[in-house]
Amino acid sequence: MTTSAAGRSFDALIIGGGHNGLVTAAYLARAGLKVMVVERRAMLGGAAATEEVFPGFRVNTGAFDAGLFLPEIYTGLRLENEGLEFITPEAIAIAPQTDGPALTLWRDPVRAQVEIARFSKADAEKYPAYLRTVARFAEIMRLISVQTPPSIPQLHAGELLPWLPVALKTKRLGNRQMMELLRLLPMPVSDFLDEWFDTPLLKAALASAGVTGTPLGPKASGTAFMLLYQAMNAGPAGFRASRFVKGGMSRLSEALAQAARRYGAEICLGFGVARILLDGERVTGIELDSGEQIAAPMVVSSAAPRHTFFDLIGPAQFDVRFVREVKTIKSRGSMARVNLALIGVPSFTGAPPGDRAALGGHLLFCPSLESLERASDDAKYGRFSQQPFLDAAIPTLLDPSLAPPGQHLMTVNVQYAPYTLQDESWEQACDRLGERVVETLASYAPGIQELITARQVLTPLNLEQTYGLTGGNIYHGEMGLDQLLFMRPVAGYGRYRTPLDGLYLCGAGAHPGGGVTGIPGYNAAREILADLKSRH
Template structure:
């Protein structure tokens, strides 16, 4: 086997595989080295219990950039994505519940059960989210600009208030401006609490909500889908695409360190002792691991090392994967299968519970009440479990990596037991129908999946660690002080989630350096995004009432869906 390549990618997570794809399509000889026995990193499908498969970490596809899907021809290489009619359902202990449907008219009907005023506000809020996405999206698929340039784009669009709302404010302040129902605010708060060190009132958490709002499914903003076979279907398709263009992917090949000579990357040394040479090395690992573990000590200046040590990786979460032989019978629902089993299920979602969880996280203890998300993908993809059984995944956010007086290995079962006791209040029948379980704690995320501090975004996503400061100003353009050594993981711009812009952008920078071509800058718009018909109509009180009445009509679904398309 040849031991010299044009480029080596450390880590077969989605960003590493995307970078490998773009390099291979440019004719480069590429090697991807993965420490584990499966591709995907945190975007993977694993047989955690014999005969059944789960999306181990990420389980929803909504952020993956359509440009990446299209340019890498992922459908051609086996990627199959689909949607359910019910997107989310939030379930309360008193048996009340609320669905968020793919169709707006059905969602408005659900919101009206709790607040007619909020149902009307939902449309205005949706247009604000759409405007935010229209301004922020052009920054995603290119190397980062400074935060001042991002603010300038909002100023040029006459939308500085939008920047304040979705970048600087707290999730609580953002939602309080639009909604009055605590039930509705509880559901929406969840999307701002993902892998953060904070709570609803923490300034800057609104950006986590905004980050997820720029996601889309088949061109429709704010929607998501599932992947046939689990999230590993994404990275398996990426692997096949890379291999079809000449890249090589090797599993069970942990890297000991990057080999550096006179400040220049020369290749890597594997834990096995094998040396592999390449003038370009990209790390899909998080910035802390990439700069402090994969580089020999003393490789970079102390100032860079200190900046990386200050990079905030706090804020983790956990997964509990259950094999069940009966679907949950949720309070307030009739027995038998229903849309509640196909949607993302969220229980205990109150602003106060999120605030209590933050207080527990800050103190390094477990809260008494957990906000639980759940997904049972086997209801829509029977290939994941044997007949008569189902794979159920639970998620808990706002967990501290460091526990006071103990650690996650000692607390694993106690934590899982407490979460399940909370779950049984919503689905009492499950107490007798759990056949087995696998728990993935924050410590497991670091130890088994290579995520420092168990942070699934590779680092906190507050403004001080975004755009030209992600992960640090010295490393923000994917280049490092070591010539030929680049970063391409989620700790780089534009941040975490299964988005793929990071790997795309890093590959373009590498190709510009290697091929001697300057990456063409994307100019800032000199004026704000064009206002669509929906924006014009909804700009007046009468127009908002008209828009609300139109959106409530099932017969006009096709027309209404046109207005949720990105870029319209």
């Protein structure tokens, strides 16, 4: 190596320099621990990084929306002092059509209601009540997300005390609303929205939050839960939390790293971890790819659970039941990414040309629930969608610093793209996927092909190879109801601890799950410090 860490010892080693690992590092260092973060890549951010993919363009190659990032972390770590700024678009989303007016869902609920009335006065009248319902239930979800799941079935009374605010908040809903929440969680998002609205374009735009990053279509059970999850932090004005990081997503990780360093943490880039070192069932440190070792009585992994347990340790160190449960963690990748460099802003059918306010949020290309469901059908049989659902953004409309003067970026999440293709490899299919995405965009924005100067396609396989996302799943494991709370990553180990003494999880594979929230890292740090306190 050569990092000065070789041969030294630390109180805690953090595997992975993504936002969750950095959150954990900052809080542990703030508590006085000697902490080092070890990151395989030469840059921070993990799957929320900003890279110069095209000359002069700063591209968010992974996540591009930080709306779910926990406000308590921002204030608690004083990230404003590190120059972290968020951009809050006026429009949460716009849904263009190929042959009709676009629907803009403004952050201002009154303005959104006026917009919806252009399509249906009845739907517009119901929209405020819908937002109140989603906001009320999403706040319960937010409270649950920052708690540590209880140990089930070995339940301890002390583990329930932190859940009292959740219980009280839920009780205040009233019996009818409590039952409605319980009814909603396992529902297909399509059924939930059919109960509220009639306009196909509105229902599809709202439903998109329930399937983002999942292999599921809107008719699948549990997708209504994901809609509520995506609404955490949205408040009463929005169906979906949405805000962007000024300067690109890497600025979030850079600010977290600066905060961690401020508290004394060290960060080592460009060094992969080959294995976690053990003495019996106790962690003793890590060995780097170079063969050099760093000692610590505690290792905290922000990597995917399967990679942590099987690749960095090995199944032989765990009992048969635990190995079986880790093997059965569902982690099907379903999303690809296409990044486009543009010499101008595309003109979308039915949308105000060049309107920065209307086009500054998410651009949703899914005309109906039926089209969203059909897009998911292809993936069930090992094919990428021929009529894909696209969730895009043109971040340069609100942040010109990401591209050369006068030029723009378009970032497109593509669903559905299965990790394993039936009749070909992703190496063979990659270019065709990129072409299919551009063709789909052209049906909404005629002439967009002439604006494209460069294109990057990231398949689920690329996401796994580059960012360590097992199976290409952006959440480190699917977020079905059977893989949440005390069952995330597996039953019995939902409290960030593992079967090995001194090994903890702090990534999206732990409660509450994926998205750029910082919550798994935040919660894990709290539990680690509680364990240390109980030992002294």
